[in-house]
Amino acid sequence: MDLYEKLVSGEEKLSLVGLGYVGMPIAVAFARKIKVVGFDLSKEKIDLYKSGVDPTNEVGAEVIKNTSVEFTADADKLKEAKFHIVAVPTPVNDDHTPDLSPVEGASRLLGQNLTKGSIVVFESTVYPGVTEEICVPILEKESGLKCGVDFKIGYSPERINPGDKVHRLETIVKIVSGMDEETLDTIAKVYELVVEAGVYRAESIKVAEAAKVIENSQRDINIAFMNELSIIFHRMGIDTKAVLEAAGTKWNFLKFFPGLVGGHCIGVDPYYLTYKAEQLGYHSQIILSGRRINDDMGKYVAESLVKNLIKTNVPVKGARVAILGFTFKENCPDTRNTKVIDIYKELEEYGITPIVVDPAADSGEAKRLYGIDFHAMEEIRNMDAVIIAVAHSQFLELSKERIAGFFHEDHEQKVLMDLKGLFDKRDYSDGEFLYWRL
Incomplete structure (x- = not known):
């Protein structure tokens, strides 16, 4: 009986290392078919899952309450599993170089609990070569086992889109790869248990790594x-x-x-590709140009707001500006690596007081990462300008009258910055508003 059959029969378990926006939905999906150990370093997060709370809003509290995932912050529990999926973040440092510390740390921890006959699949976005050249040596050193003999490896890039209820793990074709044909076949069959859209078998681990990193680079360039x-x-x-x-x-x-x-993803992955290219002596032309444009958009929005305040004869210094939305994308509580913070900081540079409202965001996370306290929508009044920064569905429900009520009553023309164009421009072209959108 091979590992796939043992997983299906319940004789062996699958582990998920990293239970964030990507890892948790994967763990829950597999738990409908096989036994799953869900591990995360954060005991706080594990306690939330155990109490039936979904802080990510990816699957919902009801699903978390009823899942059979064995949530744990005890790394020893990983010894009980034979098929391991690593889904930890891969951010960049302040100088835009890859920060591989999460994936290296996960490899160390997993290596210390790895048993013979295991398969380890990495899902974290990396540049080509990381799985085999960085992760494998760590796994071997910590476990005392030999890759290819005592355990096997693969790579299957995550494609989960946080906040997206249509494009889910089950409905997106999954790229899978393995160090040899036997491993690839096992990995493919395991993922086919939950991925209804099917899998695509990449010819090598490096090909799968490269495919993932260019997906978001392409999108980044197009948005730029x-x-x-x-x-x-x-x-x-x-x-x-x-x-x-x-x-x-x-x-x-x-x-x-x-x-x-x-x-x-989109704001990070291109730097992984250009970093590796520079190691090989090639300096990116298009990719880094696109990154520079996108990284400067917060500054551009703030400058545009200041110009519009001047146009409407509102003093810039001391102005109060409401920012509606702080997450990195709509209908998602995640504030990590949000570019709205760039607008916030730039406005402060002008002596403007930004006031943030976000009913969808994780307020505790925003306070911890940025030192920002959110305000309730009811507190937004006597504003000198309003920026609708994120296209949350709650904001779509705002009427023109409600938005007008956010402003100081003395302003002859109200500066409204609707970055994503949520509203019909014609409704705000009657002279009452100075309406601006990207």
Whole structure:
């Protein structure tokens, strides 16, 4: 009986190392089919899961309450599993170089609890070569086992889209790879238990690593192009959204839109690719240019707000500006690597007081990471400007009258910055508002 059959029969367990926005939904999905140990270093997070709370909002509290995942912060429990999936974050340092400490730490911890006959699959986004050249030596050193003899490895890049209820683990084709054909076959069959859309067998681990890192690099470059167009069209006095809607009538026009690019994938992964390229003597042209544009968009929004305050004769220094939305994307509580913080800090540089409202965000996380306290929507009044920074569904419910009530009553024209174009521009073109969108 091979490992796949032992997993299906309940004789062996699967472990999930890292239970965040990516790892937890994977653990829950597999638990519907096989025995799962869900491990995370954060005892606080584990206690929430055990009490039936889903801090990520990815699957919901009801699912967490009823799942059979064995949630634990005890690394010794990993010894009970034979198929391990590592899904820890891979951020970048302040100088934009890869920070591999989470995946290295997970490899050390897993290595200390690895048993013979195991398969280890990494899902964290990395540059080609990390799994075999960095993770494997750590696993071997900590376990005393030999890769290829005592345990096998694979790589299957995560494609979960936080906050997206349509594109889920089950509905997205899963890339899988293994160090040899036998391992690849086992990994593919295991993932086929939960991935209804099927799997794609990459020819090597490095190919799978590269495929993942270019997916987000491509998206980053396309959004950078849209952001650059937005800057150009604003100078021309043309509405960017109207241009994109017109151009979008052509069958092969790619429908991307300008915006803030944060989070742990699109704003991070390109740096992994360019870092490896520079190690090999090639300096990126297009990828890094796109990154520079996207990284500067918070500053551009703040500068545009200041210009609009001046246009409406509102003193810049001492102005009070409401920022609606702080997460890195809509309908998701995650504030890590949000680019809204760039707007916040830039406004402070001008002597402006930003006031943040986000009913969807993890307020504790925002306080811990950025020192920011959120305000309730009811507290937003007597504002000099309003920025709708994130397209949360709650904000779509705001009426024009409600938004008007956020402003100081003395202002003849109200500066409204609707970054994602949530509202119909025509509704705000009657002179009461100075309406601006990317």
